[in-house]
């Protein structure tokens with residue numbers, strides 16, 4: 001199933017609200033613009049971007065003499081797609097590369113590591129998974145299961161080990177094995193906990209230092225935020241805090257199959273100017289898709 005179909009099954013609430021507006025909208029009047037802006041805000045896009053997009057569409061309608069709501073549907077999808085930032089390169093396939101997955105508890109980090117490991121392994125990459133979530137024993141076991149499914153080795157240490165030193169060991173082993181892609185799962189944490197965010201910054205720094213010394217040459221390290229699309233506007237706060245503490249390189253949105261809205265992807269992309277690298281559209285190993293801004297916006301608008 002393509003991204004468009006997968007997303008069309010989710011994103012229901014935003015699409016229905018927009019559908020109603022476009023279907024019953026008829027000729028556009030002042031009420032249409034007010035309702036459009038409200039609908040975008042209600043879809044989790046945030047006030048700023050909703051206002052900007054509505055204003056731009058209003059200008060376009062005036063310039064091109066577009067009079068009916070129906071004529072504006074495609075233009076809305078195109079305008080929303082412009083909000084997204086294109087990734088400069090694909091960290092998972094332009095290797096060597098080490099990627100740390102960060103995010104709050106339950107965002108889908110471990111699942112995403114498993115999905116990416118499987119896809120990269122299938123594409124012929126030598127992948128190593130590292131478990132820096134030493135907080136929960138179950139997390140280490142869960143990652144083991146994903147490693148087995150993906151056919152990729154998992155480097156782990158006992159529960160309670162220092163996560164930064166585990167990352168050092170992961171890079172040691174990856175270096176010894178000549179791995180070209182290292183995926184490190186970190187423990188979920190609240191973006192509001194200063195101590196846990198400091199711990200994570202140390203994990204990133206230690207990983208970077210060790211990655212510089214790889215035998216085959218320095219390995220670039222990237223930090224990717226895994227964000228549950230269903231967390232609504234709180235997702236924007238998470239992204240801001242993680243970015244402030246760690247300097248993010250990109251975002252992976254999960255659970256887009258389940259969320260009825262999805263506008264948070266636009267809010268994050270517009271505020272942080274970060275690319276959405278992939279999206280999770282289910283719990284199975286194959287339920288990961290490349291992100292395509294046009295498909296996403298067409299699914300959102302119901303084109």
Ligand SMILES: Nc1nc2c(ncn2[C@@H]2O[C@H](COP(=O)(O)OP(=O)(O)OP(=O)(O)O)[C@@H](O)[C@H]2O)c(=O)[nH]1
Pocket residue numbers: 103104105106107108109110111112133139187188189254255256257258279280281282283287
């Ligand atoms: N529907 C759906 N469920 C997902 C997706 N990604 C992850 N999940 C589910 O979300 C739940 C949490 O996923 P995990 O991968 O354990 O999340 P985590 O971020 O590693 O969690 P912590 O280790 O607690 O920080 C699991 O039940 C996953 O199956 C997705 O794209 N769609």
